[in-house]
Amino acid sequence: MKLGLLGKGKTGSFLIGVCNDKKIELVVFDSKNPPTAASLKDLDGVISFLPGEAFVSYLPLLLASKLPVVSGSTGFEWPEGVREKIADEKLSWLQANNFALGMAVVRLMIENMGLISKLVPEASFDLHEIHHTKKLDAPSGTALSFKKWSGVEMPITSERTGDVIGIHTMTATTSGEKITLTHEALDRKIFAEGAVWAMERMLESRPSGLIDLHQLLSSHLLGKGLSL
Numbered sequence: 075m076k077l078g079l080l081g082k083g084k085t086g087s088f089l090i091g092v093c094n095d096k097k098i099e100l101v102v103f104d105s106k107n108p109p110t111a112a113s114l115k116d117l118d119g120v121i122s123f124l125p126g127e128a129f130v131s132y133l134p135l136l137l138a139s140k141l142p143v144v145s146g147s148t149g150f151e152w153p154e155g156v157r158e159k160i161a162d163e164k165l166s167w168l169q170a171n172n173f174a175l176g177m178a179v180v181r182l183m184i185e186n187m188g189l190i191s192k193l194v195p196e197a198s199f200d201l202h203e204i205h206h207t208k209k210l211d212a213p214s215g216t217a218l219s220f221k222k223w224s225g226v227e228m229p230i231t232s233e234r235t236g237d238v239i240g241i242h243t244m245t246a247t248t249s250g251e252k253i254t255l256t257h258e259a260l261d262r263k264i265f266a267e268g269a270v271w272a273m274e275r276m277l278e279s280r281p282s283g284l285i286d287l288h289q290l291l292s293s294h295l296l297g298k299g300l301s302l
């Protein structure tokens with residue numbers, strides 16, 4: 075397997091280590107060595123840990139390459155028509171705001187946490203995320219995913235301090251109870267491992283269209299007689 079990596083910063087550099095350990099051949103691109111049609115030609119797939127804006131700037135190139143793409147880039151909106159083009163051309167693309175595999179379990183917890191609003195209509199929710207000072211987007215992509223999964227409205231507050239990898243805390247409060255759920259990433263390696271795991275599954279199963287990590291995990295677990 076020969077993969078391309080877009081971005082070898084804080085997260086991408088861990089992906090280089092994961093691929094080394096797994097003996098996956100890797101071609102690494104950054105600002106000084108940007109990808110081109112020619113350099114993508116003999117790759118099996120591309121993983122992006124570029125900032126969102128940079129990822130968007132390479133979309134035409136990535137679409138033209140027809141390669142499977144696994145993207146962890148956050149802080150961008152998909153330009154109009156891209157999702158449709160990926161589906162129409164039966165390309166295999168996956169986007170995840172957080173590749174920590176524990177997020178699959180967190181998602182289930184959050185979906186259930188949102189149910190409190192059905193039992194106690196006045197329940198209120200809030201979400202606080204903490205990241206390192208170099209993070210470009212706020213709120214984080216993971217915080218936006220938490221809100222989407224909960225199915226309820228809530229304010230999101232963002233804090234930038236030190237080299238914090240990522241802490242997300244969602245709280246549900248009623249007049250007499252408080253429920254708090256925290257996910258803390260302890261090692262950036264988890265994102266790199268999750269992205270490589272996803273690319274390996276994508277190359278095996280070649281799903282069609284732009285899917286998310288939950289869809290990939292669900293189909294993978296279904297094959298093992300489990301479901302999310």
Ligand SMILES: NC(=O)c1ccc[n+]([C@@H]2O[C@H](COP(=O)([O-])OP(=O)(O)OC[C@H]3O[C@@H](n4cnc5c(N)ncnc54)[C@H](OP(=O)(O)O)[C@@H]3O)[C@@H](O)[C@H]2O)c1
Nearest residue numbers: 081082083084085104105123124128146148171172173265
């Ligand atoms: N989904 C997840 O699980 C997950 C986990 C962690 C982070 N992320 C996301 O991944 C992205 C990267 O985060 P990070 O903390 O690793 O960032 P980072 O340390 O700032 O690294 C960014 C990398 O992108 C390269 N780059 C920037 N602009 C470029 C361009 N126009 N062309 C080519 N290369 C370019 C940089 O190269 P130069 O140094 O040469 O400019 C650098 O190697 C962010 O969107 C972040 O939110 C996602």
